[in-house]
Amino acid sequence: MTWLGIAALGVLLALPAVVSSYVLTILIFIFFYAFLGQAWNVVGGYAGQLSVGHAAFLGVGAYASAVLAQEVGLSPWLGMFVGGALAGALGAVIGYLGFRFGLRGFYFVLLTVAFAEVCRIVVNNVEAVGGAVGFYITFTGDPRQFQFRDNRAWYYVTLVLMLAATGIVALIERRRFGVYLAAIREDESAAEALGVDTLRYKMLAMIVSSFLTGVGGTFYACYLLSLQPNAVFGIPLSVEIIIRPIVGGSGTLLGPILGSFILTPLAEVSRYYLGQGGWHGAHLIAYGVLLVAVVLFLPEGAYPRLVRLVRARKRA
Amino acid sequence: MSLLEARGLSKRFGGVRAVDHLDLALAEGDLLGLIGPNGAGKTTAFNLLSGFLAPDAGEIRLRGRSIVGLKPHRICQLGVARTFQIVRPFPRMTVLQNVEVGALARHAGTGAAVRVARAVVEQVGLGPKANAVASGLTMPERKRLELARALATEPAVLLLDEVMAGLNPTEIERMVVLLREIHAAGMSMLLIEHNMRAVMALSQRVVVLNFGSKIAEGAPAEVARHPKVVEAYLGEEYVDAAPAR
Secondary structure: OHHHHHHHHHHHHHHHHOOOHHHHHHHHHHHHHHHHHHHHHHHHHHOOOOOOOOHHHHHHHHHHHHHHHHHHOOOHHHHHHHHHHHHHHHHHHHHHHHHHOOOOOHHHHHHHHHHHHHHHHHHHOOHHHOHHHOEEOOOOOOHHHOOOOOHHHHHHHHHHHHHHHHHHHHHHHHOHHHHHHHHHHHOHHHHHHOOOOHHHHHHHHHHHHHHHHHHHHHHHHHHHOEEOHHHHOOHHHHHHHHHHHHHHOOOOOOHHHHHHHHHHHHHHHHHHHHHHOOOOOHHHHHHHHHHHHHHHHOOOOHHHHHHHHHHHHHHO | OOOEEEEEEEEEEOOEEEEEEEEEEEOOOOEEEEEOOOOOOHHHHHHHHOOOOOOOEEEEEEOOEEOOOOOHHHHHHHOEEEOOOOOOOOOOOEHHHHHHHHHOOOOOOHHHHHHHHHHHHHHOOOHHHOOOEHHHOOHHHHHHHHHHHHHHOOOOEEEEEOOOOOOOHHHHHHHHHHHHHHHHOOOEEEEEOOOHHHHHHHOOEEEEEEOOEEEEEEOHHHHHHOHHHHHHHHOHHHHHHHHHO
16 A cells, blocks of 8 residues: 555656646646645545535635735745635634534535625625736746746646645544544534534634635635636535545545546536537536435445455455 | 532423432442433433533532533543443444544543553453444444443543343343443442343442432332332332342
């Protein structure tokens, strides 16, 4: 297993030397969505608190670092942590409202969606950050401004993001924090009876998750160079964030990565071909169908199923 | 000073007095049985003692310190562990991981917690099932797991809510032996139980509840002959049988 990991890492490091720029772009999005999925995984997967408003954290992180870079001249290398901290603070507010007052299941989903929508509407109306027109970043291609002319640099940036988030989740998983989150997901009252301060650990999970997502906002801003409130804070982006870990296996370390490798190319291809035929947004219908299929046939996700298949084959 | 003591504990649900001015005292090393007909308020009393419900009135003290108003996790950390009548295993975790969650209440590092958990899993006889997923366990195994998780929090008092329910006579016999061992090792216990043979065999003292109030307290044999208890609960058949023991 260790050797498999090292081999996979070697392939990923060498890949930019051989593949086309188009494939590289797809890989960049695979890594980026795997990163976002991993961040969501902390609260949505391990702690089992279904947030469907994670776009809010991405948006806050993206706007914070972009505005700071354009208006104040703060390098996005630092701005990404400011954005992360602001997103973490927003996560703390949402988490406290949800967890302190015992919102579970669908009520928590609604709370997170509502907050993301409020963010979207507010930013749409704040002219100082461009309002509905959006906020634009000047392209300089300067690495100090977190901008790169070469797609290969972006490739390594997103690879590092994905690996860093995965490393953080791996650390959490093995500690008391991770075991407690799993216990909360499985049965909150039983966890409480065994000495788990469920409010505290759910809050921590929410803050870690929203912080990481906010950090990802800087990549979004600097790579795309334009921020549209309806896109950055929109429900479709929240769905993009959560669907990969769910398909890959939420609450597992490699689920979000596997999910992103399955879904991101699929989304790209369907967006391209369906979009060409004038079927804009049709890939969202495909997502809906896929989500229903996963819930019905693969409720625990692709990764746990894969692990069981491999084990069964070894035994045979 | 009592280890765990309740004074005037009361809880109403609408017009129902689920627990009504209940006094309970448990000394270090006690094994106290709590019995009563269905709906007598036993589980409500447990929910009050463990912080899952807030009492309307009354006081609960652990080693003299009030624990009223504390959250369940704090009460567990202070040394009161409970099990649930309807077992609540963490279904997708293994037996060992389930028990590890309990052990983490006392040991912050997962290494130490796993060692404690392994010992407790052996102690309750689930050793061969340590790596089995909890959702695949049989009912007797689930009852043992419920007990193991509570034990792993290294409590001063164990509150056991019907750990024999749903077990057959052989399994009950084994559970009685196990609980005796745990008690002999110095654990103080409060035991809700419907199985009279088991309560009578285990308890030093028994408290009988009916409609939320205590109607009798004393040694098992005395309580079994108490007219109020007979009237409320045990029935003629048992009164004839009790003195013969």
